[in-house]
Every structure is written in structure tokens, then in C-alpha cells.
Amino acid sequence: MTSDHDMLWRRCALLGRVLLPLVDQEPWRQARRRETLSARGIDTAAGERLIEIFAALAAHAVALDSSVSAAGFDDLPLKVVADAATGKRDYELLAGLPETFADDRDGQAVNIFRLYTYKGGQYSHSLLLLSRELRYALNVLAERSPTPSRTCGDIFRRATEAGLPQ
Template identity: 75%
Template sequence: MTSDHDKMWRRCAHLGRVLLPLVDQEPWRQARRHENLRAWGIDTALGERLVETFAALAAHAVAVDASAPAAEFDTLTLSAVADTATGKRDFELLAGLPDTFADERDEMAVKVFRLYAYKGDQTSLQLFRLSTEVRHALNVLAQRSPLPFPTCGDIFRQAAEADLSR
């Protein structure tokens, strides 16, 4: 049986996975992001995986702070997730995570994020830069939305319409 906490993490991880493909519906955005990552000395594949993970961690932190059950995840606003991405310290985003992850990819990504968060030095700067990429991506999606306060559920609907379910 899957716990509510595990369900919540899966929703957060799904948000992270669809974020960049939705933003990249305008192809120039991906090229700009790749250019930024290279300029910051971050491998593009690793950087994009960390952006996904960062988005998932920020969404998870919002849900945990709000004591929201998994069934209410879709009601979290993109603005709250964007604010958390840049408003919380890296290590604060790691609080309250599940002990184990059903998806090995998620577990590895969180471990890499954890290493970056606790290493300090240049990696702290890289995580700060990645947090701004997450915030930017969420803001782009919010600006595209016809709704005044788009939610995570709205992003999932857009992803389904764009056939990005994975």
C-alpha cells in the first residue's frame, strides 16, 4: 500500500518532469537555458535533471508546509512553488522527504541534490543559479496561463494536452 507521503512525492516528481518540456514549447527557451548552464559550468544534462529535482523539492516543501494531503496537491499555486524555489535554503528543501523512493531515478537525483546542498563553495552558487531557473520556468508557465493564479493541477492538464505524460 502506498502512503499519502509517497503519493505526494510522486506528484511533485511528476511536476518536475513536465516543467521543462512545457517551457520548451518555445524552442529558443531550451537553447537559452543550455547556454546559461554552460556559462555557469554546469553540464546540461545534469543541470536539467537538477532543475527537475529542484522543482519537485520546492513543490514538496510547499505541500509539507501547508500540511496538504496528496489529494490537494493540484491546488498548490505555481507562485507558491516559485517563491519556495528561491526563498528556502537548499537544505531546507530536503526536509520531510520520504525515506525511500519508488523511482530509482528520483532517489539518485535527490542524493545528487543533497551532495550539492552540503558541499558548499561553488556548488552553492550553482544551486542558487538553478533555483532561479526553476523560478523562471514556473513564472513562464504562470504567465502563459489564462488563469489569474495557475496551480500545479493546471500544469498537469497542460502536460496531458501536450502528451507529456511520462
């Protein structure tokens, strides 16, 4: 049986996976992001995967701080997740993670994030840039939302409407 904590992580990881495809519905946004990553010396595929896991980590940290269960995750405001992406220290985002991940890609991405966090220097600078890209992506989605609540659940509904895998 899957624990609520594991289910919460899965919801957070799903948010990370659908985030960029939803933002990229306007193709120029993807081109801008990739140009920015490349100009900063960040491999595009690796940078985009780190943005995905960054989103999951920020959402997870906020959910834990707010004592939100997996069932209540959809009500989490995007603004709070965006604030955590740039407002929390990188190592704070790593607190309270599951011991194992159902998806090995998540475990690998978390380990890369962890390595970047503790290596410092240019790696910390890369995480700063990625946190800004994440905040920008979350704000873009929040502004597109037809509802004033702009929650994680709104993102999941839009991902379903766009036919993204869940």
C-alpha cells in the first residue's frame, strides 16, 4: 500500500512533469527558455529536467510546511509554490523527501539537484537561474488561468485538457 507521503510526492512530481509542456503551448516560450539555458552554459535537456524536479521539490516543501495531504494537494496555490522556488534555500527543498522513489528518473534528478546544491560555485548559480525559470513558468501558468484561485489542481485540469499523460 502506498503511503500518503509517497502519494504526495507523486502529485508533486506530476506537477513538475506537466509544467513545461503546458508553458510550451506557446512555442516561443520554449525557444526563449532554451536560449537562456544555453547562454548560461546549461545543457537544455538537463536544465529542463532540473526545472521539472525543482518544481516537484518546491511543491513538496510547501505541502510539508503547510501539512497538506496528497488529497489536499490540488488546492495548493501556485503563487506559494513559485515563492518557495526562489525563497527557500536549495537544501531546504530536500527536507522530508521519500526514502525511495517509484520513478527512478525522479530519484536520479533529486540526486543531481542534491549534488548541485552541495557542490556550490557555478552549480549553485545554475540552480539560481533554474529557480527563476521555474518561477517564471509558474507565473505564466497562473496568469493564463481563467480562475482566480490558480492552484495546482488548475494545472492538472489543464494538463488533462491538453492530453498530457498523467
